[in-house]
Amino acid sequence: MTNDKFKKTLLPILGFMATTITGVSRIAVSQPIPVPYPPNSPTQPIPPTKLPSPAQGWRNPKLIDTIDAHSTVVDSLLFSPDGEVLISGGSYNDGRIKLWDLKTGKEFDKIRAQRVSVTDIALTPDGSMLASCGEDSALNLWDWKTGEYTHLFIEHTSNLLALAITPDSRVLVSGGLDGIRLWDLKKQRPIYNLARFDNQTYSLAIHPQGDLLASGHKFGSIKLWNIKTGQFLSSISAHTGSVDGLAFTPDGQTLVSGSFDRTIKVWNLRSGKLVRTLSGHTGRIWAIAINPDGETLASASRDGVRLWNLKTGELLKLITVAEDWAQSVAFSPDGTLLATGGFDSNIRIWQVPSVVKEESVVETRETQNTVAGNNVVLGIGNRNYNRKIFISHTSPTSPE
Numbered sequence: 001m002t003n004d005k006f007k008k009t010l011l012p013i014l015g016f017m018a019t020t021i022t023g024v025s026r027i028a029v030s031q032p033i034p035v036p037y038p039p040n041s042p043t044q045p046i047p048p049t050k051l052p053s054p055a056q057g058w059r060n061p062k063l064i065d066t067i068d069a070h071s072t073v074v075d076s077l078l079f080s081p082d083g084e085v086l087i088s089g090g091s092y093n094d095g096r097i098k099l100w101d102l103k104t105g106k107e108f109d110k111i112r113a114q115r116v117s118v119t120d121i122a123l124t125p126d127g128s129m130l131a132s133c134g135e136d137s138a139l140n141l142w143d144w145k146t147g148e149y150t151h152l153f154i155e156h157t158s159n160l161l162a163l164a165i166t167p168d169s170r171v172l173v174s175g176g177l178d179g180i181r182l183w184d185l186k187k188q189r190p191i192y193n194l195a196r197f198d199n200q201t202y203s204l205a206i207h208p209q210g211d212l213l214a215s216g217h218k219f220g221s222i223k224l225w226n227i228k229t230g231q232f233l234s235s236i237s238a239h240t241g242s243v244d245g246l247a248f249t250p251d252g253q254t255l256v257s258g259s260f261d262r263t264i265k266v267w268n269l270r271s272g273k274l275v276r277t278l279s280g281h282t283g284r285i286w287a288i289a290i291n292p293d294g295e296t297l298a299s300a301s302r303d304g305v306r307l308w309n310l311k312t313g314e315l316l317k318l319i320t321v322a323e324d325w326a327q328s329v330a331f332s333p334d335g336t337l338l339a340t341g342g343f344d345s346n347i348r349i350w351q352v353p354s355v356v357k358e359e360s361v362v363e364t365r366e367t368q369n370t371v372a373g374n375n376v377v378l379g380i381g382n383r384n385y386n387r388k389i390f391i392s393h394t395s396p397t398s399p400e
Contacts, residue, residue, distance in 0.1 A: 054293035055309040061350040074341025077330040089118025124169035133160035164204040175201030205246035216243025245288035258285030292335040300326035
């Protein structure tokens with residue numbers, strides 16, 4: 001699909017989003033509709049300033065911790081909404097979720113979540129529910145606040161590869177080789193099937209406004225959906241290989257896609273144009289993550305992790321990860337930390353230099369933390385981890 005065709009299809013989509021919010025059922029195509037801004041943000045773009053780009057701080061990230069995490073590849077990574085806990089998922093026959101305290105770098109809980117691998121994990125923005133999925137086709141839910149195992153969805157019949165949660169924490173979207181499904185997290189029941197077997201799904205991303213879903217597929221297409229109505233909106237011929245990573249910028253104006261074809265593409269949702277293609281990785285793109293600053297992109301591949309300036313397309317840094325390639329990446333909610341997971345089974349924590357100078361995130365590991373067996377007594381803000389997060393220590397899909 002040409003850029004002009006992409007523009008013609010995307011602008012009506014944005015019009016559809018705007019009219020859905022105001023209760024109008026028809027698609028408004030009489031004039032271009034800009035992507036709505038998130039709540040509590042200015043109604044117009046902020047004029048450019050001469051302040052340094054936040055992305056520049058990531059030119060020389062400092063390695064502050066290396067964690068021997070799993071027995072195989074670190075397949076997935078996620079920070080808790082408060083930024084105090086890092087959650088990791090293992091691969092192949094290490095289908096465990098592990099929880100790491102970022103002040104000590106120590107594991108304080110784990111659970112066998114999937115039979116084979118934990119291909120993706122997701123936490124609701126309000127910090128109430130944790131979800132995991134895997135190649136065993138199972139979708140598991142835990143109450144993040146109480147640690148109670150709450151539900152197992154078994155409706156999928158093939159590998160599950162991606163999860164996404166709406167900003168209001170009410171709807172979970174799961175994607176895999178048998179299509180896309182939506183789930184009500186409050187009532188913990190299915191909502192509807194969005195797409196079936198002819199939509200083998202490798203990645204998902206939800207627009208910050210919560211109405212628009214982007215899905216990445218096996219043969220290089222990106223599809224756009226209205227998840228409130230279930231309506232298919234458009235398909236973009238974006239890549240020549242499977243689309244394994246998708247992410248919207250926090251302002252909702254840009255969509256970034258990463259592919260097995262070794263490229264990353266940046267799409268402007270306002271104009272409907274492909275802004276630029278980021279090339280340089282020597283292998284398929286396994287994962288991408290956008291920093292909360294909206295300008296810094298991390299991508300993982302066989303040659304390591306590359307950090308990019310999304311505004312300019314400039315390569316900021318190539319981080320080589322030991323002798324093996326990188327599989328997973330995640331930024332902390334405050335944007336100061338980057339976690340990377342690799343084929344060497346380790347997790348590495350990187351920090352932006354300006355923060356390292358002000359204070360060390362990795363404090364002296366001795367006084368306030370008491371380790372007893374697998375329990376760690378931690379005083380982190382108002383949180384007390386003098387218990388295990390997971391009350392149920394095996395999901396029904398676990399072989400243990």
